[in-house]
Amino acid sequence: MTTRQNGRPSQLFRNLNAKIASIPMILTALVIFLGGTAWTVFYSFTNSKLLPRLNFIGLDQYERLWAAPRWMVAIENLAIYGVLSLIFSLVVGFLLAALLDQKIRFEDTFRTIFLYPFALSFIVTGLIWQWLLNPDFGIQGVVRGLGWESFEFDPLYNAEIVIYGILIAALWQGTGLIMCLMLAGLRGIDEDIWKAARVDGIPMWKTYVFIIIPMMRPVFITTLVIIASGIVRVYDLVVAQTSGGPGIASEVPAKYVYDYMFHAQNLGQGFAASTMMLLSVIIVIVPWAYLEFGRRRHV
Amino acid sequence: MSDPAALNVAASGFEAVAKDVSDPRGAKPRRVLSRRNIFLYGTLILIAVYYLLPLYVMFVTSLKGMPEIRLGNIFSPPVEITFEPWVKAWATACTGLNCDGLSRGFWNSVRITIPSVVLSIAVASVNGYALANWRFKGADIFFTILIVGAFIPYQVMIYPIVIILREIGLYGSLWGLVIVHSIFGMPILTLLFRNYFTSVPEELFKAARVDGAGFWAIYFKIMLPMALPIFVVAIILQVTGIWNDFLFGVIYTKPESYPMTVQLNNIVNSVQGVKEYNVNMAATILTGLVPLIVYFASGRLFVRGIAAGAVKG
Amino acid sequence: MTSVSVKDLSLNFGNISVLKDLNLEIADGEFLVLLGPSGCGKSTLLNCIAGLLDISDGQIFIKGKNVTWEEPKDRGIGMVFQSYALYPQMTVKGNLTFGLKNAGVANDEIERRVVRTADILQIQPLLERKPSQLSGGQRQRVAIGRALVRDVDVFLFDEPLSNLDAKLRSELRVEIKRLHQKLANTMIYVTHDQIEALTLADRIAVMKGGLIQQLDTPHAIYNHPVNRFVAGFIGSPGMNFLDGELEVGVSAVVKIGEMPVPVDRYTFNGSGRRTGPTVLGIRPEHIAFGDSAGAMPFSHEVDVEIVEPMGSDTLVWTRLDGQNLSFRVDAERPLQTGDRVRIGFDPARASLFDSATGNRI
C-alpha cells in the first residue's frame, strides 16, 4: 500500500452506527438464540429434574427419549401435520389468491373474510373448533339431528384421524395470511407476462404453473419460513383442541418438551427432546437459510 | 364462450345481439352469468362460508341462554337473545376468587401490547435497515441465526430467559415482558423490514449519503417516511401476536399485570360444573376484538405492505 | 491543476477483482466520461470516487486532498443518479435543501443557493411539488439541481440520461454541456452511450473488465482506438472488421483472402510491423463508393445485400471475401439489393489489430 496519512479508521469502527443499531439483533442472536440453545443442549446431558443441575449422565436422556412411544407418536404426528399443512397452506393459499386476482368484485370483502381468523389466537381457534367438532353439540350432532343418524364426524375423538381435526383448524386460522402473501406476489408480477401468455394462447393454469409460480420464488420463500416455523412450534392449538388426546394420539414434539420440562419436572428429558427438535430444524434450515440470506448481493 | 348467442344475457345491448353472429362487430358481448363467473363466485362464496361459519356460531352461541344451547342446534339463530353472557364474560366471570371477568385483563393487555409493539418494531426496523443498507462483516451470520431462531419452540427458551431476566433484574416487570416480546418478534419482523428496505432503490440511499446524511438521518428522514406499508404489516403482526400471547404473559409477569388471555384461559378452563359455552364464546370474541378491529381498519394497506415486504428479496 | 486523481485503485469483492490498479488524473474543469459496457466497472469506479464504496487498495485525491477514507459528504462532490433518486416524500425544494441542512448551512444561504439553482435549471415553478408530480425530464433536472446546490467542485453523473426517452435525452445532453461550459466544474460522467460520451467529453476513459482500455480525447479514441474492443465499442454504425494476414516484405500488405490491401501509408505502432494474422478495421464512413472509390489505394467490386435507409444517409451491407462489410452512402443515392458497385478506402484511415491480442499494431 501507499503512504497513509492520519491512519485508516479501524475495521471495528467502520459503519459504527450500523453496528450500534444492530446490537439488539446481535445480542438476541448470540445470547438468546445461540446461548439459550447451547445451554439447552448442554443440560440435555444431565439428569436435571425441577432445576437445572450439572450432573452428567451422558446420552441416557436420548436413549429414553427414543424408546418413549409418546415421542414416536409425536414425531409421526408432526410429520403428517407438517407435510399436509405445508401442502394445503400453499395450495389453498395460492388458489384463493388466484381467485381473488381475477379482477373480481368485492375483493376487499372476500379478502377480509379469508384473513380474519388470523387475528385470533391458536387458543381461541382451538376452542372454536373443539366445539364445532364436538360430536354431541357440533357438526355431527347437528347432522344427526337432521335425521341422518349414522353420520359420523368426530375427528377429535377418533385417535386415527385426530391430527386431521387439528389440521382443519390450523388451516382455517392460517391460510388467510398465506393468501395475502400470495396475492401480494401475484400483484407484483408484470402485467405484460399475462399479455404475452394470452397472445401465445397458453391456458391459464399452464401460465400459473410454468410461468407465474416460478416468478414468485421470493414470496414462496417468505411463506415457507412462516409456515414451517409455525409447524415446528405447533403447541397451543393441540392443547386447546385435544390436550394431546384421545390418549396420546395427537401429541406433538413441542408439547412433549413442555410436558416433560414442567409437568414431569424432568428438565433433562425436555431438553433432550428440544435438542432433537433443534437438530432437525438445523439440518433442514441452516444450509438453506445461509444460502438464502447469507452470501448474496454485493452492490 | 362457445356459443355466445345462446346464453347472452345482454350486457352489450340489443344491437350487438341482433347482428349476424358470424360477422362480429362493435363491443364484444359479455355475460354476467358466464360459466366462468358462476364458478368463480360460487367457489369464493362457498369458501367464505367455511371461513365465516365459526365466527357465526360463536356469535350466535354467545347470544343464547344455556338451556337453549343444550337443546338446540348450534347453527340456529337464538330464539331469545340475551346479552347476559357478554356481561358475565366482561365483568363477572370468576377465576379463583376474582370475579371481574375479562375487564381485569383488558387494560393490562393494552399496557403490555403498546410498548411491546413499539419497541419490537423500532428495533426490528432499524435492524432491517442496517442489514439492507449498511452491511457489515458478520451481519449475515447474525441474521441467519436470527432466522433459525424463528424455528425454535418458545418452550425451550423459557428457562434461559428466566435466568437472563433474573440476572438483569427485569424478571416479573412489565419491561421484562416487553423485551421478551421484542426478542421473539425480531426474526420475522427483521426479515420483513430487511426485504422492504432492500427493495428501496439503492441510489436513494447513495444520494442521501452524498447529501451528508448519516445512519440515523437516512433512517429517520428518508427510509421511515417511505415505509408506511411495511409498518402497517408489522403493527398488525405484532398486535395480533402480542395481544394473543398467553405463555409469556403468564410466565414473565405477576398476576396484577396478567394480560386478557390469561383471564380468557381462566374463564374457559375453570369449569364450574357445566361448561358455559355462551360465556366462553362471548369471552373469546371479546378477547379477539382488538386484533380483529386492527385487521378490518387496516384493510388494503396490509396487502400492500405484505407485497412490499415479502415479494422482493 | 489536477482536480481528481485516482492512484493504483483496486477493489475486490471477496475473491473477485472488480477494479484493478486504476490510475486516473482529471484536470480542473475537465469533463471526463467513463464509457463501457455494463459490468465494466465504470459505475463502481464512480462510486469509489464518491466514497459510496470502500476501496481495497490505492488512494483517491480530490483537489489535492487525500479523501480515500473520507465520508461522501466530506469529499466536495455532487452526484446525479440514473433513477434520479429523489426523496419521494419531500418536495423539490426539500430535495434541494436536504444536504445543505445536513451540512448546517445557514438558512439565508440555503435560500440564496436554491434560487440560483432553480434559475440555472429553470425549475422555479416546480419547487413546491413532490417528485411524483414531475415528468422524467423534470425529475432529472431536479436531481442535477441537487448536485448543483451543493456548490461543489466535482460533479459525478451516474448514467443520468439512461431512463429518459431519446428526444429528452438529447435535449438534456445539450443542457448538461451548456451547464459545464457555464460552471466550468470538473465533471465525471458515467455512461454506456457512446454518443453522449463523444459529444460531452473532453476526454473519454473506455473501460472493460475493471481496466481502463484507453483514456484520450474523443477524436483520438474514435480514430486511433488502441484495441479491437475500443474500436468496436465506439462508433455507430460499428467499425468493420476484416480478418486477414499481414505480410511485410518490400511493402506491407494485408491480404484479405486473396485480395491484397496495401498498408504502406498506415502508421504502425513502433515495432508492430511483422508478418502474421491481422484484423483490419475500417469505419463505414471511411469507405468510398462509386467514382471516388477507384481513386483509393484499395478498391473492389461488391454486391449490395441489404440497404438500410437511416434518414440522413443510408447504410449498405455487402460482403468482401465472404466477410460482412457495411458502408455509408448519401441518402439520395438509389441503391438496391443485387446492385453491383465498386467500393474503396484509404488504409491510412484504417486500424490494424493483432488477431491474437486484439491490440493495435
Next chain:
Amino acid sequence: MRYRHMTAIFAATVALNFAAPASAVDLEVTHWWTSGGEAAAVGEFAKAFDATGNKWVDGAIAGSGGTARPIMISRITGGDPMGATQFNHGRQAEELVEAGLMRDLTDLATKEKWAEIVHPKSLLDSCTLDGKIYCVPVNIHSWQWLWLSNAAFEKAGVAVPKNWDEFVAAGPALEKAGIVPLALGGQPWQSAGAFDVLMVAIAGKDVFMKVFGDKDAEVAAGPEIAKVFKAADDARKMAKGSNVQDWNQATNLVITGKAGGQIMGDWAQGEFQVAGQVAGKDYTCLPGLGVNEIISTGGDAFYFPLLEDEEKSKAQEALASSMLDPTTQVAFNLKKGSLPVRGDVDLGAANDCMKKGLDILAKGNVIPGTDQLMSQDTQKQKEDLFSEFFANPSITPEDAQKRFAEIIASAD
C-alpha cells in the same frame, strides 16, 4: 370534579397504607383451584387470612397443576416469588427446597405443635426435609372412590352396585339405556389415577406398596397386576363414549345421569355439593371401589418461598397458622370435599361420604399418595401409558403391563 374526588380517595388510601404498614400486608397466593367447589374452598382460606389483618391477593391459574406449576417455578427461580403457593406435597417441590428457595417453617411448627395435631403423621413427613418443615399440609385427598349416579341405574333398571364387580356387570344394562357406564375425562392424569385406584382395590395394599413404594418391577410384571390390567380393560370398554376432557365435566355426566359412574378422588364430592345433590339419595360413593376400603392420604400443601421483606415474612407465618386453624380446616374441607389434616376437629357437618372417609382414616387403612411415592417424572410416564391405553383399544392389557413394568423398573 369527579376525578378530583377519586384522587383524593386514592391519596387517602396511600396515606393509610403508609400510616399502618404492619396491619395490611398484601400476600400473593398462587394456586390452581378454579372449579366451583375449589374456588369456594379457597375463599375460606382468604377469609381467614384477611381476618388476621392482612390481604390475600388471589393468583389463581386455571388448567390444573400442569399449567400452573411452570409459572410458579419460574416465578420462584426468577427471583420474583409470590407469598405462598400451592403444591401437591410430596416430591414436587423437593428441589426448590434443596436450592434454598423455600422458607423453613420449623420454628412455627414447633411453636404450634404441628407434629401433634397433624394426622396422619405421614402428611407432615412429606413436608419435612432433613428434619426441617417446609410446607403446610391443608387437606387429605383420597383417590379411591367410585361415584355412582342413582338416577342412571334407576333408568337402566338395575340396582345401584355395591362394588366394582357389580358395576362392571351392570355395564351392558346402562349402555342399553343410552348411558355411558363409566365417565372418564380425557386428561392423562385421570386415566393414570383410575388405574392406581383399581390397583389398590383389586391387588391390595401390599402389592400397591411393593410396586409404587419399592418400585419392584417383578411384581409389576406379575399375575397380581395382570388382574388389575384386566379390570382396567373392562373400565376402558365401559368408558367408551365419554367425550369430555375435564374431570369435573366427567363428574357432571354422573350428576346429570348421563353416565353411570366415575372413578375419581374425593374432590368430586365438591361438585355434587355445588349441584345440590345429596349423598346416598342422588348419588352413591364407594370408597376403595367397594372392594378394599383403603384410602390414600395425598393432598395439597402450601409452600412459602423465602422472601426478603420482613413484613411479608411475618404475613407468611400468619397465613401458615391460619391454614391449620381448626375452624378454617373445617370450613375449607367441607367445601373442598376433602378431609382435614387435624384429627382433633369435629366434622359434624360432614356428609355421608366424608364420614365414610373419616372412618377409614380413623381405622388407619391408609396408604401414601402416589405423589409422595414417585417422582413427577415417573408419574408422567405412567400418565402417558394409561392415557394411551384407555384411549386406544388396540393396546392389549399384556402389552400395557409390559410397558408398565419397564416404567417401574426405571422409576425413581
